[in-house]
Amino acid sequence: MFSMTFSEAREAHAGLSVAGCGRHLISCFRRYFSVGGRHRGPSGAMGGAEGHTRSRQMAPQPQAHRQKIPSQALQAPDFPVAEQSSSDAGRFLVAQRPVSPGELLVYESPVALGPRASCYPVCLGCHELISDEAVPRCERCWWPLCSQRCASSLRHAAECPVLAADSQRIGQPQFFGYSSKYDVILVVRCLLLRRTNPDAWRHLLELASHVPYRLLEDDDDHQTTVDYVTQVLKVEEDTQLVHHVRDAITTNSFEWTSPSGVRLRGLYLQLSRLNHSCRPSVSVSSDGKGTMFVRAARDLAGGDALTVAYTSTLHPLWERRAYTKQTHYFICDCDRCSDPTELGVHYSSLPCPECRGQYLEPTTWLGDATWECPVCGRRQEEAAIREEVDRWMSRFDYDDTFIKSTPTAVRGILDGVQMAFHAHHYVWVMAAQVAIRTLAPDHSRKAMTLKRQLWQRLLHIYSILEPGMTRRRGAVPLPPFAHSPPAAPAWRSH
Ligand SMILES: [Zn+2]
Ligand SMILES: [Zn+2]
Ligand SMILES: [Zn+2]
Ligand SMILES: [Zn+2]
Incomplete structure (x- = not known):
């Protein structure tokens, strides 16, 4: 897993600036990018046919992680959860003792809640959708708000003077309709944590950083928001800090739907330690105030990782793989992805045209996959x-x-x-x-x-x-x- 903290990312970023060369950027950060990422098993990275297992058995839980690093109690004793870390999987949550299906493991309220990066006009005070096509606005910052009462709400009061710095009205949504300009709101709210919630701010800085990769890949949306926050709003002079905060939101925020049906996103510092699996071990639900509840989905042993699916488990292998790689910078090797039959369901395969009852299986785990019949060896490119x-x-x-x-x-x-x-x-x-x-x-x-x-x-x-x-x-x-x-x-x- 590419898992630097903010301070590590800052050092690496400084090295990049000196190097000033794209190729050097790649070599500089390649060591952080590992196959398997959040699920790298004890056998380490897999490569080519050597790493291709045909076993239908479930991959073992990451025993190596459990043995290497002592658990640190994370919650009150009532919550059987501990945090562990490893160089490739970053920091992640595990069950501290055997737990039963449905048992509550963690619950948490967001340290910051806000609109999704792109959405229809939503009031920054009450988070309700604005249905008036004339788009009522805050008199001071000119962001859509449903009333002046919402303008003076606790939620908006702190950010209003920050947003009002954009006197040219560059960043405010101009028209009634879907807009990507809301991306900046949660970034500003998280930056304000430095002053309003120092403890949460400290934890936010400890979240894994993918900033070098975003810079390497010319993530325009990311760069646009960072430029706006640093050059127009000028809420934070330290550009790298803004990069880190925006990256942390993109990587770690959870979507939450309000009781009135408005889809929002929140930053949950504990839940951000939930690693990914295409066969998740916990289920997450929420209440009407945005608190998330993590419960065991099935029997878990002490030391078993608490995992959620970052992408839909109903996507085929190549879509899940592309999502985790492009958004979270790792290639999943969970027990489903590391089994070429995908737990026996051949969920993404084609039948072999030569062998009755046989299915092609992925044989390449790095780069473009080729699929192959395990009986006759017939091959087919994944693109086909x-x-x-x-x-x-x-x-x-x-x-x-x-x-x-x-x-x-x-x-x-x-x-x-x-x-x-x-x-x-x-x-x-x-x-x-x-x-x-x-x-x-x-x-x-x-x-x-x-x-x-x-x-x-x-x-x-x-x-x-x-x-x-x-x-x-x-x-x-x-x-x-x-x-x-x-x-x-x-x-x-x-
Ligand atoms: Zn409102
Ligand atoms: Zn305002
Ligand atoms: Zn997977
Ligand atoms: Zn065949």
Whole structure:
């Protein structure tokens, strides 16, 4: 894992400035960028065919991390969580003792909450969406606010004079509509922590930094916000500090939906230590005030890492890999990604054209993957596999494949998908979800039977990809409900 603290990043950044050469930038930071990143196992980095395991067994938990570094109690004794660290996985949370599914492990309120980087006009005081197309504004800073009462709210009062420094109105959203200008708000709020919450500020500085990579990759959105904060708002002179804060938000913030349905993002310092797995071990829920609750999704042993999925577990391998690499700068080697069969579901594979019942498996773990049949050795470039998947997906995205289809026709389409891929493949899962939505108004016996069968198979797949007490499994209707509406809750029964 590329895991420098702010002070380490500052040193490295200083070295880069002296070097002044892109190639040197790469060599300077390559040592921080490791395959496996937040999930590098005890065997270290994998490379090429050597590192390619065909085992279906789950990869072991990172014992090496547990043994090397003594645990440090992080929460009150009631919370069975400890923090550990390693050079490649950074700082991460583990269970301190065996825990049961559903057990509360950590809860936390955000140290800073604000609009997402791009969003529709939202009031900076009450965080409600602004529906007035005339866009009412704060008299002082000219940012959208629903009332002057919100302008004097505790949330906006501290940032208002900072935002008001933009007297030319460069950074304020100009029109009613979707805007990327909100990116700056949470950055400003986090910078203000230095004064308002020194303890949180200290923790924020300790978060892992990916700034050198963002600079290396010419992340325009990142640079634009940093330039605006340092050159227009002038809230902080130290450019590297602003780089760090903006990077910490991009990497670590959690999205939270308010009770009125407004999607916001918050910085949670403890939750930022949750590492990633495409088969997460905890589930995260929230209350109406933005507090997040982390519960064990399944039985965990003492020392097991607490993991969430940074990206959807229903994305195919190449999409998950691209996301973690581009956003978090590591290549996932969780127990699912390091198993070429993806826990036996062949979720991203194509069948081998030569061997009946065999599926191609990824063989290259660095760079562009090639997929290969483990029996006959037939190879296919990943680009061709993606093209085939995209071709099928376009039928469900854009065509009216399922519209006006009878349950029998829908079943035939899904059977066709199953012929082309594994029965648990990504395309089948997506097609089944579309089919269920399309058949929602159809209460005929045939439709209800088909929907129940689809839900049952989806539940089976979800139980492999996100086992335990997870939101994904919880969203699946119980089989009897596929036949008839659920009974009224007890409090409504008379
Ligand atoms: Zn308001
Ligand atoms: Zn204001
Ligand atoms: Zn993974
Ligand atoms: Zn084959």
